[in-house]
Amino acid sequence: MESVTTRPGQPVRKKRNKLLSRISAFFAEFYQINLFILRFFKEAFVPPFEFKEIVRQCYEVGVRSFTLITVTGFIVGVIFTKQSRPSLADFGATSWLPSLVSIAIMRALAPLVTALIASGKVGSSIGAELGSMRVTEQIDAMEVSGTNPFKYLVCTRVIATTIAIPILATYTAVIGLLGGYLNVSENEGTSYTAFVQAFFQPLSFLDFTASLIKSVVFGFTIGIVGCYQGFNAGAGTEGVGKAANGAVVTAMFLVFIEEIVIVQIVGNFR
Amino acid sequence: MEKEKTKIDYNNTVIKIKGLEKAFEDFAVLRGIDLDLYQGENLVVLGRSGSGKSVLIKLISGLLRPDKGSIEVLGQDISKLNDKALQQLRIRIGFSFQNSALYDSMTVRKNLEFPLVRNRRGITRKEIDDAVESVLDGVGLLQTINQMPAELSGGQRKRIGIARTLILNPEIMLYDEPTAGLDPITCTEINDLINKVQLKYDTSSIIITHDLTCAKSTGDRVAMLLDGKFQRTGSFEEVFDTKDERVKRFFDYNFIE
Numbered sequence: 001m002e003s004v005t006t007r008p009g010q011p012v013r014k015k016r017n018k019l020l021s022r023i024s025a026f027f028a029e030f031y032q033i034n035l036f037i038l039r040f041f042k043e044a045f046v047p048p049f050e051f052k053e054i055v056r057q058c059y060e061v062g063v064r065s066f067t068l069i070t071v072t073g074f075i076v077g078v079i080f081t082k083q084s085r086p087s088l089a090d091f092g093a094t095s096w097l098p099s100l101v102s103i104a105i106m107r108a109l110a111p112l113v114t115a116l117i118a119s120g121k122v123g124s125s126i127g128a129e130l131g132s133m134r135v136t137e138q139i140d141a142m143e144v145s146g147t148n149p150f151k152y153l154v155c156t157r158v159i160a161t162t163i164a165i166p167i168l169a170t171y172t173a174v175i176g177l178l179g180g181y182l183n184v185s186e187n188e189g190t191s192y193t194a195f196v197q198a199f200f201q202p203l204s205f206l207d208f209t210a211s212l213i214k215s216v217v218f219g220f221t222i223g224i225v226g227c228y229q230g231f232n233a234g235a236g237t238e239g240v241g242k243a244a245n246g247a248v249v250t251a252m253f254l255v256f257i258e259e260i261v262i263v264q265i266v267g268n269f270r
Numbered sequence: 271m272e273k274e275k276t277k278i279d280y281n282n283t284v285i286k287i288k289g290l291e292k293a294f295e296d297f298a299v300l301r302g303i304d305l306d307l308y309q310g311e312n313l314v315v316l317g318r319s320g321s322g323k324s325v326l327i328k329l330i331s332g333l334l335r336p337d338k339g340s341i342e343v344l345g346q347d348i349s350k351l352n353d354k355a356l357q358q359l360r361i362r363i364g365f366s367f368q369n370s371a372l373y374d375s376m377t378v379r380k381n382l383e384f385p386l387v388r389n390r391r392g393i394t395r396k397e398i399d400d401a402v403e404s405v406l407d408g409v410g411l412l413q414t415i416n417q418m419p420a421e422l423s424g425g426q427r428k429r430i431g432i433a434r435t436l437i438l439n440p441e442i443m444l445y446d447e448p449t450a451g452l453d454p455i456t457c458t459e460i461n462d463l464i465n466k467v468q469l470k471y472d473t474s475s476i477i478i479t480h481d482l483t484c485a486k487s488t489g490d491r492v493a494m495l496l497d498g499k500f501q502r503t504g505s506f507e508e509v510f511d512t513k514d515e516r517v518k519r520f521f522d523y524n525f526i527e
Binding site: 129132133136137138140141142143144145146147148 | 328331332333353357358360361363365367368369371372373374375384385388389434435438
C-alpha cells in the first residue's frame with residue numbers, strides 16, 4: 001500500500017508536491033492561454049484576411065443561435081416582469097415595472113443571458129469542432145497544405161463571436177422588452193408607447209455603452225476559450241469531449257468574473 | 271501489378287537528414303537518423319508501431335521540431351525557415367495522412383479546391399474545376415465529387431486524401447501508413463496508385479508502413495527503423511537477408527503468420 005510509510009512526514013511531503021505540481025500546471029496553462037491570445041492579436045490584423053470565412057462564422061454563431069436566443073430572451077422578459085410585480089404591487093408601485101425591467105434587462109440580463117447561452121451553444125460547438133479536427137489530423141492537413149490553421153480557424157471564429165454576440169445581446173434585449181411588455185400590458189393594460197417610454201426613461205448612454213462593451217468582451221472570451229480548448233485538444237474522443245466541456249465551463253466562469261469586474265468599473269463612472 | 275522501373279537521379283538529393291533526434295518527455299523516439307532521398311525514388315520506412323515512423327515524416331514536413339540534427343528538404347534547412355518560407359516549402363510537399371484527414375465539413379470537391387484556392391491566388395473558376403476533375407479522375411473517383419467524406423469507404427477516403435495533395439503538384443510525397451486498415455484488394459489498389467503517382471507526377475516519396483506487401487510493391491529502397499535508428503537499408507531482399515532476429519521476426523509475422 002502506497003500510503004503506508006516508515007518515515008513520518010512522507011505523506012505530507014507527497015501532498016505538498018502534488019499541490020505544487022497542480023499550482024505550477026495552473027500557471028503553465030495560464031501562460032499558454034496568454035500566448036494564444038497574443039498570437040490571435042498578432043495574426044488577426046495581418047493580411048491576408050479571411051473575410052469570407054468570418055462572414056460564414058458570423059452566420060454560424062449568429063443566425064443559428066437565433067431561435068434559442070429568441071425563446072430565452074422572451075422567457076426572461078416575461079418571468080422577470082411576472083416575478084417582480086408582487087413586490088412592487090405591495091408598495092403600489094407597479095407603474096415602475098417597465099423601468100425596473102429596462103434596467104435589469106439592459107444593464108445585466110441581456111448581455112449575461114446571451115453570453116451564457118452562447119457559451120453553451122457556440123463555445124461547446126467551437127471546442128468540439130476544432131477538437132475533432134485536431135484529433136483527426138485535419139488541422140495538421142491544413143498546415144501542410146500551406147494554410148495557416150490559426151488564422152483560418154481561430155482568428156475567424158474569435159472575430160465572429162466578438163461581432164455576433166453583441167448583436168445577439170441587443171436582440172435579446174429587444175425580445176426581453178417584448179416579453180416584459182406583453183406581461184405588463186396583460187396585467188396593467190399599459191399601451192405599447194407608454195411602456196417603451198417608461199422603458200427607456202431610466203437608461204443613460206452609459207448603460208448602452210457598458211452593455212455593448214460587456215457583450216464584446218463576452219463574445220471575445222467565448223471565442224478564444226472555445227478555440228483554445230479545441231486547438232489544444234488531447235488525443236482520442238476523450239480529448240474532444242474534454243475540449244467541448246472545458247470550453248463551456250471555462251467560458252461561463254470567465255463571463256461571470258468579467259461581469260463583476262465590468263460592473264465595478266462602470267459603477268465608478270455613474 | 272508489378273512495379274515499373276523508375277528513373278532515379280542519384281546526383282539529386284531532395285531530402286537530406288543528418289543526426290536527427292527527437293524525444294517526447296523522457297522517451298527518445300529517434301536516436302540519430304541519417305537519410306538521403308533521391309529525386310524520383312520511393313523510399314519505404316518500415317518499423318513497428320510506435321517506432322517513430324510517423325514522427326519522422328512529421329519532422330520532415332515541419333509539423334514537429336527536431337531536438338537535434340538537420341533536415342534539408344529541396345535544398346532548404348527546415349529548422350531555419352520562418353513561418354512564411356516554411357509555408358511556401360510545404361506547398362511543394364504532399365502529405366497523405368494515415369486517416370486521410372479529409373475536412374469532414376466539406377464535400378470532396380471543396381476538399382480538393384481548398385489547397386488550390388488558398389495557394390494559387392488569382393486562379394479562375396474554370397481552372398479550379400479542371401484541376402479538381404483531372405486529379406479526381408486520376409485516382410478513379412470522379413463520381414464522388416459531390417459526396418461528403420462520411421459517405422466514402424476507407425479506400426476511397428485514402429485515394430481522395432492522396433488526390434488532395436496531388437492537386438498542388440508536389441515534388442515530394444509523404445505517405446503515412448497508406449494501407450493501414452484496408453482490405454487486401456484495396457491495399458493493392460493503393461499500392462498501384464502510389465506507383466502511378468511516382469511515374470505520372472515524377473515525385474520522390476517516403477512511404478511509412480508496416481505492411482511488407484506495400485513495401486515490396488512500392489519501394490525502390492527500404493529502410494528498417496528499429497530502436498530509433500535505421501538498422502538496415504537497401505532493396506527489399508537485401509533488408510530481409512539477415513540473421514538479425516528482430517528483422518526476421520518482422521518478416522515472419524507479415525508473411526508467415
